[in-house]
Amino acid sequence: MTHDPVLASSSVPLARGWRLFLQSVVARAYPRIIGQQREKSWLFFDVLLPLLSVAAYVLVYRAMRAPEDYVGFVVVGGAMLAFWMNVLWSMSMQLYWEREQGNLALYILAPNSMMAILLGMAVGGLTATTLRALAIILLGSWLFQVSFAVVSFWGLFLVFLLTMVALYGMGMMFASVFLLLGREAWAALDAIQEPVYFISGFYFPIRALPFWLATAASILPLTLGLDAMRQLCFRTGASLGFLSLQVEVGILGLLALLFLAGARFLLAYVERVAVREGRLTEARR
Amino acid sequence: MTTWREGWRSFWVATWLGWQVEANWTDPWIFIVYSLLKPLARAVILVFMYGVITGAAFDQPFFPYLYLGNTFYSYVYAIMTGVSWAIIDDREHYKTLKYLYVAPLRIPAYLLGRGVARFLTNTASVLIMLGAGIAFLKLPLDLGQVQWGLALAGLGVGVLMLAMMGLMLAAVSLLTVHHSWGVVEGVAGALFLFSGAVFPLEILPVWLRPLGYAMPVTYWLEVMRRALLGQPLPASPVLSAMSNAQLFAIMVGLSGLFALLALGAFRVCDHLARERGLIDWTTNY
Numbered sequence: 001m002t003h004d005p006v007l008a009s010s011s012v013p014l015a016r017g018w019r020l021f022l023q024s025v026v027a028r029a030y031p032r033i034i035g036q037q038r039e040k041s042w043l044f045f046d047v048l049l050p051l052l053s054v055a056a057y058v059l060v061y062r063a064m065r066a067p068e069d070y071v072g073f074v075v076v077g078g079a080m081l082a083f084w085m086n087v088l089w090s091m092s093m094q095l096y097w098e099r100e101q102g103n104l105a106l107y108i109l110a111p112n113s114m115m116a117i118l119l120g121m122a123v124g125g126l127t128a129t130t131l132r133a134l135a136i137i138l139l140g141s142w143l144f145q146v147s148f149a150v151v152s153f154w155g156l157f158l159v160f161l162l163t164m165v166a167l168y169g170m171g172m173m174f175a176s177v178f179l180l181l182g183r184e185a186w187a188a189l190d191a192i193q194e195p196v197y198f199i200s201g202f203y204f205p206i207r208a209l210p211f212w213l214a215t216a217a218s219i220l221p222l223t224l225g226l227d228a229m230r231q232l233c234f235r236t237g238a239s240l241g242f243l244s245l246q247v248e249v250g251i252l253g254l255l256a257l258l259f260l261a262g263a264r265f266l267l268a269y270v271e272r273v274a275v276r277e278g279r280l281t282e283a284r285r
Numbered sequence: 286m287t288t289w290r291e292g293w294r295s296f297w298v299a300t301w302l303g304w305q306v307e308a309n310w311t312d313p314w315i316f317i318v319y320s321l322l323k324p325l326a327r328a329v330i331l332v333f334m335y336g337v338i339t340g341a342a343f344d345q346p347f348f349p350y351l352y353l354g355n356t357f358y359s360y361v362y363a364i365m366t367g368v369s370w371a372i373i374d375d376r377e378h379y380k381t382l383k384y385l386y387v388a389p390l391r392i393p394a395y396l397l398g399r400g401v402a403r404f405l406t407n408t409a410s411v412l413i414m415l416g417a418g419i420a421f422l423k424l425p426l427d428l429g430q431v432q433w434g435l436a437l438a439g440l441g442v443g444v445l446m447l448a449m450m451g452l453m454l455a456a457v458s459l460l461t462v463h464h465s466w467g468v469v470e471g472v473a474g475a476l477f478l479f480s481g482a483v484f485p486l487e488i489l490p491v492w493l494r495p496l497g498y499a500m501p502v503t504y505w506l507e508v509m510r511r512a513l514l515g516q517p518l519p520a521s522p523v524l525s526a527m528s529n530a531q532l533f534a535i536m537v538g539l540s541g542l543f544a545l546l547a548l549g550a551f552r553v554c555d556h557l558a559r560e561r562g563l564i565d566w567t568t569n570y
Contacts, residue, residue: 045467052474056483060331063347063484066338184310191319194326203330208337 024116032124054078075140077202079133086129091171122168162252163225169259176266205240292394299398320406324359350520358482363407367400368451372458383565430515439508446540453547456554462568485521501539
């Protein structure tokens with residue numbers, strides 16, 4: 001029972017426990033989904049920019065007279081790139097930006113879980129980005145006449161889901177890590193953006209990488225996720241795959257658990273630092 | 286103080302400031318690694334794509350076309366963003382643009398100076414990529430065959446041309462909200478596609494090719510390839526049929542035209558931004 005007279009007289013029931021958690025998730029996901037659709041220029045740039053890269057890499061393959069499945073690899077890689085960008089800039093950097101804008105202190109003061117806030121960001125970002133990725137797949141497939149040979153739609157859905165849980169779990173974990181940094185956070189994310197295009201094989205099968213590099217790159221969910229999706233989508237996909245589909249699905253499941261647990265642990269640490277030092281919410285330029 | 290002296294001083298002060306903004310968040314070694322990661326990752330992606338399809342046939346004429354085009358294209362992104370993002374950075378992030386406007390500065394010269402830091406760091410990555418190409422990828426670059434006069438003149442004109450294109454984007458950024466970084470990314474992406482950087486323009490659909498031939502970047506990249514290799518590459522029949530003098534003259538003519546357009550655009554947009562009170566605008570979303 002509350003002792004606050006204003007809250008006590010309110011007719012709105014106070015949410016607690018899982019109800020509060022779910023309400024927080026929905027509340028944080030809402031601006032992600034609605035806000036991104038309201039700003040039409042974002043929709044334009046989020047679809048156009050990856051499509052320009054996709055077109056350039058497709059035409060490089062065409063200039064080299066590569067087998068047509070490689071064109072499909074690039075289109076799928078370009079669509080998945082939208083998720084990587086979303087995780088990088090709208091998940092990992094989000095708490096840092098919230099701090100710069102002065103909202104972080106409010107998040108920490110509010111009686112809801114920070115895990116729910118991050119989960120809401122992930123759910124909202126995933127929903128909005130899925131629409132953009134679909135647009136890239138449809139437009140890219142139409143423009144470059146990609147022929148898919150899907151082995152199993154359910155398998156594809158499972159791989160996509162596991163990849164996304166692991167990827168956004170990693171984004172939630174990064175959000176806490178980058179909050180501990182200052183101006184170097186932006187530079188760190190900017191620095192890893194394109195090397196990940198390379199080691200995750202956005203534009204070519206990772207089997208082409210040296211074995212140990214491909215193995216190390218498998219810590220990033222998109223590496224195995226993309227490889228598994230290509231195995232399920234294209235005729236030559238399985239023959240160009242890095243590991244067997246079952247092994248890749250198993251590793252993706254483990255990565256999902258690992259990153260979600262890591263996010264929970266780091267978030268608790270960040271909250272402790274915020275309370276103890278009282279400096280975490282200060283903007284640092 | 287005369288206009289020229291004021292412009293020169295604005296340029297040098299901005300060069301120093303730009304260097305501090307870019308580099309002083311970390312120690313020099315980390316900054317060097319950070320500066321090299323992005324362009325190197327882009328180059329390595331193309332090298333792997335080429336290697337996978339051709340079975341590592343790096344002695345074919347298409348490889349130096351692709352490799353040198355991509356290496357020098359990195360200047361396009363670096364210089365254009367260096368110049369144009371200064372508006373967004375100073376107006377939205379550091380909130381200093383209003384003070385710069387009331388200071389005795391020449392704003393176009395200041396913006397050009399802000400692009401110098403990225404030009405310098407990119408030059409380091411270009412030199413490393415050229416060295417790696419010669420050492421590991423059979424890039425047929427013989428220092429005795431290089432046409433040094435053409436290379437230096439081409440680089441000078443190209444850098445000025447890219448700085449002017451950056452100024453044009455800075456002019457647009459004065460009137461747009463802070464996510465107008467998408468405009469810069471979009472222009473850089475479109476130029477990558479339409480300048481024949483990584484594939485000959487003949488690969489594009491016939492109706493899109495004129496767009497590529499109207500871009501000064503197309504001729505600049507060909508001048509740089511030819512100056513470094515000492516001879517035209519057969520990858521692009523239209524460009525390889527031109528003499529060095531023809532290519533250089535077209536590049537200078539188109540660069541002059543773009544420079545006039547950029548200065549005109551900046552004058553108009555600067556006037557509109559002052560009239561509409563956008564100089565101290567903070568869009569914050």
